[in-house]
Amino acid sequence: xxxxxxxxxxxxxxxATLYHILSGLREQKIPGRxxxxxxxxxxxxxxxGIPYGKRSSLQSLTINPVKDFLTEAETAGFFTWLKDLExxxxxxxANAERGIIGAWTRKNGGKLEGAARYDLYxxxxxxxLYLSQKMEKVIASAKADNIAHVELVCGEAVDIxxxxxxSRYMIDIxxxxxxxxxxCKILVLSTGSLGTRxxxxxxxxxxxxxxxxxxxxxxxxxxKITDQLLAIKPAxxxxxxxxxxxxxxxxxxxxAAADQVDNGIFNQIFILSTSGLPDHLHxxxxxxHLLQNLKALSEAKNFTADxxxxxxxxxxxxxxxxxxxxxxxxxxxxDRVVKMQQKLNADEALRFFTTYGWPFTRIxxxxxxxxxxxxxxxxxxxxxxYIKGRFVKPSEAQTNSDGLTFVYTTAGDKTEKEYGQVFPVxxxxxxxEQLCNTSSRLIAGLLEKGICEINETNMGxxxxxNFLANDGLYIIGPLLAGIYNAKFKFWHLENSKRLNILxxxxxxxxxxxxxxxx
Numbered sequence: 001x002x003x004x005x006x007x008x009x010x011x012x013x014x015x016a017t018l019y020h021i022l023s024g025l026r027e028q029k030i031p032g033r034x035x036x037x038x039x040x041x042x043x044x045x046x047x048x049g050i051p052y053g054k055r056s057s058l059q060s061l062t063i064n065p066v067k068d069f070l071t072e073a074e075t076a077g078f079f080t081w082l083k084d085l086e087x088x089x090x091x092x093x094a095n096a097e098r099g100i101i102g103a104w105t106r107k108n109g110g111k112l113e114g115a116a117r118y119d120l121y122x123x124x125x126x127x128x129l130y131l132s133q134k135m136e137k138v139i140a141s142a143k144a145d146n147i148a149h150v151e152l153v154c155g156e157a158v159d160i161x162x163x164x165x166x167s168r169y170m171i172d173i174x175x176x177x178x179x180x181x182x183x184c185k186i187l188v189l190s191t192g193s194l195g196t197r198x199x200x201x202x203x204x205x206x207x208x209x210x211x212x213x214x215x216x217x218x219x220x221x222x223x224k225i226t227d228q229l230l231a232i233k234p235a236x237x238x239x240x241x242x243x244x245x246x247x248x249x250x251x252x253x254x255x256a257a258a259d260q261v262d263n264g265i266f267n268q269i270f271i272l273s274t275s276g277l278p279d280h281l282h283x284x285x286x287x288x289h290l291l292q293n294l295k296a297l298s299e300a301k302n303f304t305a306d307x308x309x310x311x312x313x314x315x316x317x318x319x320x321x322x323x324x325x326x327x328x329x330x331x332x333x334x335d336r337v338v339k340m341q342q343k344l345n346a347d348e349a350l351r352f353f354t355t356y357g358w359p360f361t362r363i364x365x366x367x368x369x370x371x372x373x374x375x376x377x378x379x380x381x382x383x384x385x386y387i388k389g390r391f392v393k394p395s396e397a398q399t400n401s402d403g404l405t406f407v408y409t410t411a412g413d414k415t416e417k418e419y420g421q422v423f424p425v426x427x428x429x430x431x432x433e434q435l436c437n438t439s440s441r442l443i444a445g446l447l448e449k450g451i452c453e454i455n456e457t458n459m460g461x462x463x464x465x466n467f468l469a470n471d472g473l474y475i476i477g478p479l480l481a482g483i484y485n486a487k488f489k490f491w492h493l494e495n496s497k498r499l500n501i502l503x504x505x506x507x508x509x510x511x512x513x514x515x516x517x518x
Contacts, residue, residue, distance in 0.1 A: 001151075003038045005510065006171060006184035008157045008442070009191035010041040011049025013477030015135050016500050017188065018150070020507030021514075022142045028511065035148040035514060038182060040173060042156035047135045049192055052128030055217040057254065058100055060124040061368050063246045064495065067118035071500050079117060081130050093129070101126060121368040127496075153182070158441045160187070162451050167472050186472050186510065189452075189461075193478040193494065194432040195439055199242065200404075203394055207404040209426045213247055222254055228425050229266055236402050237267040240423040242391045243430030244273035249371040251427055252384065256374045269384045270421065272408065275362045276388025278375055287324065288332040291315045298340055305352035308340055309359070316363060330364055353484055354457050357491035391430065392416055432478075435460070443479075457482030459491065466509045467502075476506050 005021075007014045018039065025035065039046065045053045051060075062069050070078060085091075086105065090098050104123055111117055142148040155175030162169055169187045173180055200209045208228040210221050229237045239255065241248045248271055259265045288295075293311040297303050312333070319329045326333070337360070341349055367375075378384035388411055395405040395418050403424035407416050435454050438444055446452040452469050455462040459482025460475075467474045480502065481493045487505075490498060 001038070001182045003036045003151075003182060003184040004514070005035070005037045005186045005188065006169070006182065007037070007039045007188045007190055008160075008171065009189070009477070010039045010046040010152075011190065011192045011477065012052070012131070012496060013192070013499050013503055014039065014188070014190040015047040015131055016503035017190065017476055017507050017510075019135060019138055020504050021510055022138045022148055022150075024507060024511045025142065025147045025514070026145065028515065034146060037148055037150045038153050038184070039150060040153045040155060040157050040171070042154075044154045046152055047131045048128035050214045052124050052131060054125075055214045056124055056128075057218045057222070057250065058096060058123070058125050059254065059257070060218075060250055061121040061370060062124055062127065062496075063121075063249070063366070063368055063371075064497075065119050065121055065368070069122065069496050071497055074497075074500060075117070077134070078122075078127070078130050079112060081133070082112070082126075097125065097129075121370070155180075156442075159445050160442065160451065162449070162470065162473075169472065186474070186513065188474045188476060188506075188510075189446075189469070189479060190475075190477045191440075191442070191479065194435065194443070196428060197430065197433050199391060199426070199428050199430070200394055203398070203404075205398050205404060206401050207424050207426060209404070209428070211428050213251065213427060213429065218250070222251075225251075225255075225425055225427070226258055226262075226265060230262070232402070232424055234264045235267055236422075236424060237265070238403075238421065238423050239266055239269045239425045239427065240404075240406070240421075241269065241271045241427045241429055242273075243428065244271050244275065244277070244386070245365070245429055246367070247429040248273075248427075249367045249375065251429065252378065253371045253374045256378060267383070269378065270387055270423070271385070272387040272389055272391055272419075274388070274390050274411065276386045276411075277362075278379070278386060287319065287329040288336065290319050290322065290324065290329060291332060291336055292318065294333075294336050294340065298336070298343070303340075303344070303348075305344065305348045305355060308337070308344070308352055309356045312337060312360065312363070326364055330366060333364065350456075350484065353489060353491065354482075357457070357482070361492050387419070434458070455482050455484070457484060457491075460493070467506045468509075474506060474510070476503060 007018060018037070050056060066075055090101065100123060105112065108120055111120055139150045142150065153173065155173040157171050158174045159172040160169055168183055168185055170181050170183050171187070173182065196212045198211050200211070208224060210225065213221050241251055252269055255266050255269065293314040297307060297311045315333065316326050319326065341352060344352060375384055389408040392407045392409060395407055398404065400422045403422040404426055405418055405422055407418050409416055433439060435443065435447070435458070447454065451473065453462040460480050461469055463469050463475050463480065463483065465485050465487045467476060467480070469475050477499060478493050481491065483490050488502065493499065
């Protein structure tokens, strides 16, 4: 089969880009033949990706409030859709989902309209329903108007060949024990984040290790966790979470909720991360007056990336001394840092991005209201603890019948040491693989053939200002992490709002290319 455009992956980035393309084709009335598009998805769940689909939990909320989660256009579209959905009595939605939507709308009834809605945290599956229904509608409309035909392909893209001199790509797809190929003129790689790193590599023992909390789904894995904990004595029900991110916050929240139902389901939770810090709560307030170090530095004629990061750290410490977490100063801090980055010379700006992009992201990592207060309550009860360090490996000698022991290093000290606690449950939330040693056959093949390259930050794939990685090959989504050019500078790319903005820009590029071809 031959297509004009093929998307590999069908998560948020893919759906947002395709939506803008189909909408643009209608608005611009691009003349010519029907545009044929294929979307390849290995998990047979289109448009939602992991965060907003069935692999996540019905209880999960967005980490960011609406103002940081949705663009203005998406905000208006989502709340209009929600109002219509309620008026139609939630057609086609299961009772469990209806109950959660109903409870959420009752809790926030007075905030669903006007400015108050920008501070809400949305149930993630609800946003997934919105994405799915929005995509189904625009695809059906494009087909009915004879503008474009979109074919959904269930399977895993395992290899891509660039046809020399033909400006085309051949994609090898594996599905149900068979392989087949499709060809395209334009290829959009939107596979989402890479797979998670494995921490035990099948090490047997009296422990449960979850390497990927969303595979096959959070619901299945959380059941394994609670079953494992309930099978041992209450005093030994300790949980180790490796990594401090949205997934870690979610596990803590779910365990706390389960503990309300089955008291003592866990004893203590330990979170091991390089920062050793909890996530912070979003608060929209002006605290620029506290940023004295950044203010003083901004008045200097020249300053370095090192000096900028030092000023950030000192202002965060000063805010803490004034009983303000970084979540409370986040908006003021981010606004000032963005402006100051623009004053750095080109070399120092790049060095700040590559050297301090991740540390700055980690300092300012935030969470939603429910997750934040759950963690604070558990900390106060001395049932949640933070370990500052980096996981190295399981201990060589696993002799304790109560669970797993592990080796780690602490910040600034590469000496490996064993942590003095035993864990019957280990949940890995430490992030994705690195591109240079990915287990993805598709990505590894693209790098080996030289079709794609790793960008200079080593965080994602190299692209130009139009997301072009090679002739006719475009990248969108988390694989753009570390993008650094005149148009876009993003270290971390899993935020819905950012992804929608980038998807809109890519769609404009592709529409222009389609228009010129016709």
